[in-house]
Amino acid sequence: MPKKAKERKGKKVKKKHPKHLKSTLYEVKGDVVERKRRSCPKCGPGILMAEHKDRLNCGKCGYTEFKEKKGSE
Numbered sequence: 512m513p514k515k516a517k518e519r520k521g522k523k524v525k526k527k528h529p530k531h532l533k534s535t536l537y538e539v540k541g542d543v544v545e546r547k548r549r550s551c552p553k554c555g556p557g558i559l560m561a562e563h564k565d566r567l568n569c570g571k572c573g574y575t576e577f578k579e580k581k582g583s584e
């Protein structure tokens with residue numbers, strides 16, 4: 512079923528930059544590299560954990576660490 516028939520009007524396709532670039536995982540300040548994400552305690556410092564809404568998850572070993580809920584203001 513041709514669902515996308517209406518979307519074919521414009522030839523110009525805006526490419527949106529993905530928000531999850533690997534470069535955003537680190538922030539370099541001078542000579543110091545700040546890690547924005549925690550590394551997996553099981554896999555070691557080389558493996559960063561994926562950040563979810565309320566938890567951190569290691570895609571390698573499956574380790575999950577729940578974020579501490581801070582009191583609502």
Ligand SMILES: [Zn+2]
Binds near residue numbers: 554555558569
């Ligand atoms: Zn792990």
